[in-house]
Amino acid sequence: MAAATVIYTKKNHVARITLNRPETDNIINQQLAQELVDICRGINQDDDIYVVVITGAGDRVFCGGSELERLVQRANTVEVSSAKLKDAATKYNVATSVASIDRPVVAAINGDALGWGLELALSCDIRLAVDKARFGLPQLASGLIPMDGGTQRLPRIVGRSKALELILTARTISAEEACAIGLVTKVVAQEKLASEVEILARAIAGKAPIALRYAKEAINKGLDLTLEQGLRLEADLYFLLHTTSDRTEGIKAFLEKRAAQFRGR
Numbered sequence: 001m002a003a004a005t006v007i008y009t010k011k012n013h014v015a016r017i018t019l020n021r022p023e024t025d026n027i028i029n030q031q032l033a034q035e036l037v038d039i040c041r042g043i044n045q046d047d048d049i050y051v052v053v054i055t056g057a058g059d060r061v062f063c064g065g066s067e068l069e070r071l072v073q074r075a076n077t078v079e080v081s082s083a084k085l086k087d088a089a090t091k092y093n094v095a096t097s098v099a100s101i102d103r104p105v106v107a108a109i110n111g112d113a114l115g116w117g118l119e120l121a122l123s124c125d126i127r128l129a130v131d132k133a134r135f136g137l138p139q140l141a142s143g144l145i146p147m148d149g150g151t152q153r154l155p156r157i158v159g160r161s162k163a164l165e166l167i168l169t170a171r172t173i174s175a176e177e178a179c180a181i182g183l184v185t186k187v188v189a190q191e192k193l194a195s196e197v198e199i200l201a202r203a204i205a206g207k208a209p210i211a212l213r214y215a216k217e218a219i220n221k222g223l224d225l226t227l228e229q230g231l232r233l234e235a236d237l238y239f240l241l242h243t244t245s246d247r248t249e250g251i252k253a254f255l256e257k258r259a260a261q262f263r264g265r
Contacts (some may be wrong), residue, residue: 005032006040013050013205015043015103021056025064028116033066033092038096050089050205052101052214054124056145059190062109062133063117065232068092069088095123095148102213108197109133109184114172119146122153125216127184128200129175135183136172156223158182168174208246208262214238240252 007018017039019026043049098105112134119137119236121127129135137146137154139175144152146167155163166173175187186201188196195246204212214237234235241247245265 004035005029006035006039010046010049011207012049012202013044015021015049015052016053017052019054019056020236025061025112026056026117027059027064028066028068028092028094028120030067030092033094037097038100043101043103046069047209049103049200050102050207052105053108053201054098054120055197056110059110059130061111061117062107062111062113063111063120065115065117068090069115080179083244088096093148094155095119095150099123099153103209103214104212105122106197106200106204108193110190110193115139115146115207117149119148119150119153121208122157124225126200128139128193128197129178129184130185130190131175132188132190133175133178134172135175135178136170137167138170138172140168154183189258206259208241208244208250208260210244210246211241214241 004153005020007016007020011017017036019028021027021029021031027253044050058241082254094116104126104150105124107121107127109121109127109129111130111132114134115120116137118135121135125126137150139146141148146154151163151167154167157163158166165171173181173183174185178184179187186196218230218237221233225233246260246262250262251259
């Protein structure tokens with residue numbers, strides 16, 4: 001049986017996903033993609049998970065792309081039908097699977113995030129990176145465009161003009177520049193990444209889990225709505241929270257000056 005290409009653990013309401021192909025720069029292959037799809041599906045069915053952390057094995061690369069990108073490059077020299085490429089592409093949509101997680105997702109970017117690897121990072125909600133990490137979507141250099149959400153998520157994060165520049169030039173940028181344009185929220189030294197991510201994950205996991213999911217839903221869906229529609233969605237979700245036991249517990253904890261014990265109900 002093939003070794004697991006994804007390491008999955010869960011502790012104290014925090015699920016941790018590690019891309020486990022360090023010998024190949026954690027490049028996505030079909031096995032890794034399928035394992036990640038299954039894990040993401042399971043997370044949405046597990047009420048004990050409040051926040052998810054995704055990282056790569058090793059200390060050099062978060063994710064260097066996918067084997068599909070190599071297949072596309074070979075298509076220039078060998079006969080590979082468009083139908084075969086399209087069929088293969090649907091098996092590599094890891095960013096789509098991660099984006100479907102209804103809990104907050106933190107990317108602990110421990111090294112380079114390139115091509116499909118950056119598209120995976122873009123599907124997360126918050127991104128922390130080590131200072132030596134590099135970022136880029138080089139697909140146009142091969143006559144293609146990003147196809148796992150890169151053209152849609154990047155402009156929503158860094159703005160239209162900067163996204164166009166990065167995608168059209170296929171330029172690779174540093175962690176410092178990535179932070180300056182809002183692609184990542186914080187840059188830290190390699191040895192501090194794990195502790196910084198742990199602090200962030202614990203801070204999120206300490207909040208009411210239903211409220212966490214509703215806040216993420218309100219923000220993500222609201223970006224595709226008019227302001228009026230978004231405000232209506234926010235109000236609907238706000239009033240729904242008043243029917244939860246967690247809301248009652250939050251009020252009691254405040255009045256009693258103690259930490260709330262949320263149960264996701």
